[in-house]
Amino acid sequence: MLTQSEPCAAPRGGLLPVSTRVMNLATFLTQSARRLGDEIGLVWGDDVWTWGEIEARVAAMAAALAARGVRKGDRVLVQSKNCNQMFESMFACFRLGAVWVPTNFRQTPAEVAYLASASGATALVCHADFPDHAAEALAAAPIATAISIGPSTFGESYDDLVAAHRATPAPTAPVDRDDPAWFFFTSGTTGRPKAAVLTHGQMAFVVTNHLCDLMPGTTHRDASLVVAPLSHGAGIHQLAQVAHGAKTVIPGAARFDVAEAWQLVERWRVTNMFTVPTIVKMLTEHPAVARHDHSSLRYVIYAGAPMYREDQKHALAVLGPCLVQYFGLGEVTGNITVLPPDLHRLEDGPDARVGTCGYPRTGMEVEIQDDAGRPLPAGETGEICVTGPAVFAGYYDNEEANRKAFRNGFFRTGDLGHLDAEGFLYITGRASDMYISGGSNVYPREIEEKALTHPAIDEIAIVGVPDARWGEVGVAVCVLKAGASLEADALVDFLKDKVSAYKLPRRVEFWEALPKSGYGKITKKAIREELAARGAI
Template sequence: MSAPQNCLQSPPLKAVNLAQTLTQTARRSPHGLAVIHGDVRWTWRELDLRASALAEELLERGLQPHQCVMLDGPNSPEFIQAMFGVWRAGAVIAPVNSRLHASDIAQLSELCQPAVMIAHSTTESHAQASADSVPFDQPTLWLDGEGEGSVGHYTEPVHTVRDYPVWRGDHAWYFFTSGTSGRSKASVLTHDQMGFVVTNHLADLMADTGDTHRSIVVAPLSHGAGIHMLPQVARGAATVIPTSSGLAPAEVWELVERERVTNIFVVPTILKRLVEDSSVEKYDHSTLRYVIYAGAPMPNADTRRARQVLGDVLVQYYGLGEVTGNITVLPPHHHDHPSPPEVPFSTCGYPRTGMQISVQDDKGKEVPSLCTGEICVAGPAVFSGYLNNEQANAESFRDGWFRTGDIGLVDEHGYLFITGRVSDMYISGGSNIHPREIEEKILDHPAVKEVLVLGMPDPEWGEIGAAVCVLEPGVTVQEDEIRDWLKTRMARYKVPRSIRFWDELPRSGYGKIVRRTVREMLLEQTA
């Protein structure tokens, strides 16, 4: 079915540059704290001037509007300065995770064709790989160091630098997929779309956020944490950045107490580590109003533990990078919403304001409540497509709906339950099996800390289930014990035929378990 033609021919419409969130907050609250990082405590005026100074430098170097600037480095005040400086100059940011391999950076550079790279001394190999892949128009700018060529050197502009005027549809952010199951793609996020996302985050996730609030960053600003930072800027809430290069729970909780942090964005693996660390009991975290988690399904056992430790402050949202996290929300007081009898895990919430969910069959027809299908979504948060990838665009949209690739169902009250991904499902002996149900059952075993279930090739059954478990410290358990545990809790055909125990599961730079790598490792072990 083709989309109907618009009967009104509208002229091109202006959009609002994302840098306006900083411009307006700096005018309104120039002396309020914007960024806290060790001894660094920038005000909104300082951050605003620094963004202008960097924009001025980029323009003097010859950066053109709509060109791409790749950002590569650990979380820092200068990373935030670079984001707003690039937008103010009218260019597009392409943040990458600093933990990726140099070959990954080269591939991403080929995709987005950056004119300039802003990197960190710890990612110098990335800068070189990117330069070898796509020659830059200008030398690399550095997030650390001193003197010309370092972002921190640019503190005050010589001339007035205003936010570059943008139009609806103008690119703002190339948001890279994590690539845990294949080659990365770049979702094109536009200024007008992101304006809706900022507003929606404030409406649905943390409605009373204001200039007395503070947010702490514990995930890469190159991804979801960077999106989460934008509503803080819009409302004048300071961003607190730990000084540790990796996740240090004791430092996080100490900062929560000292800086009176009110909200935090985490992925489930980070939240699990934070609440299981003994330091959570040492420091006062009563100022936390919103602990927002997203990025992957969170096992029921981990959610229960987090609520016991932190109280009813958990806010879950579900949303891919292509929809910038804007599909569902589960506020604190909705975490006890009952699951249907046939669903062994909790809901991820109801549709975000202004968004719509449709669970569809293979033909694109919406299925009734409590029936499983592919989760599709529509609304202003949906991205405008993948950069230079028409095949992926054609595969990802059907009749105007964005196809998430996730499988789920909606109950009679409109709450969504995710049962797995289309690509994760495997067929064993003619039966479709979704790993998430099995993973939840295995995680109920007291000896198991983490687990991944996937289908592996088998000459007799086509595919068989394989479970890789990480046990709690100091615990020993046998394969048959896990299998017997499952046989009393689910249909026998779903019980994995292979159960293995590893010390850890491989993760991406974003903290997600890399299913593709696990599969490759299992194939090597059985070769």
């Protein structure tokens, strides 16, 4: 639902009515441009822009959109790989009070067409590399304005529009706390993607919280490397950089290049980056990490999934104490827990807190609930639920999903876990990942962690599949390390003294690679689909 601010209630006890007006998120950019106008704010490949230049370009694009009828509350679909124009489009939309609707650029034209329709987009900004996506989006939604990043046949030139509107910048629209700023589409692992409505007031808290809990001390002297699509978590991370004037560095290569990433870390003295565990693994296992100076790194932030302990220990050995883990869904804009660098331990032991994703973020409350919504005590497993200012306003035009998502004032994450006596959270896994074998609940992550201690295993995912005798059994899909060999029986034997017999996978398969989402996360839905396609289910 698109929410508008409720009228203020009549004042009580002599108090004045409370205003719901908040700062427009585009003001973060304006403030940095005023203070740091001649300093570099954005790097993309070999090109650089100062804060003053970015502000001028954003103001001009906002004016161009306004001239084409885009108004406060209108949705602007953006289909683009990372580039300066995509970065700017976020702030141009915010400036008008319009809603930024970024897609994952790796999605198919049909998937993007669905997002166009589901969001009710009336304008499109699309990179010239995606003409088929533009065509299907234009056919699926009442889009009156199409803008092309680069030469194309489907829209007006983004850069030409910026040049034409330099003299008529758009003013920054006033906004209320609950005015939508961003439709953050979920990954759709359990169905079609849903548009989580992120608001100006909510996002201002999220930015403050990121700077407080994830990257304390970040200033205009810092630099942040982008190694994930700006359409999701990386975009939120970069918004926090803009708020404190830290430069954003976007690699120039069309595809993620580990060697280039380390070159950029050294060249720009990068101090932080946002990524996911699989990319941390790629970065720290690549030989380029040893060829470049990465001593500037203070915060290598990973989220999206817990990092397997063996991968965590390797990354700590290579990078030193700069890892930061956070747990958070798009609906809570990443703000559930944090595990800062000083709580990451290289050696196992009582202080290592192996398996935790940290403690609740500042201003947020985490509660473990049973199936009826009752809070559970420390040590008991249930659904992880959260409340606080970072929780989204709801799903756009999806009341059924909203009813399922909220209970007793808490957002239900769909993840299972428990809190310890000190409030540290341990994630067991997605509720959808759990399977029941012979009447017993099996949480794959526990077995996966044990399997990854085998020297031949590089990656593993265990999924439950139907079984006539046991109801469900586990199938382990493994990727071996280069040059390694392993038999299925040998892996099961390796696990026998580490997990209970009913948790052992009944079948082991070896694949060249595991399917991953556009954000680098292993997707068990895709693994099940591939198993079915291979006739293994």
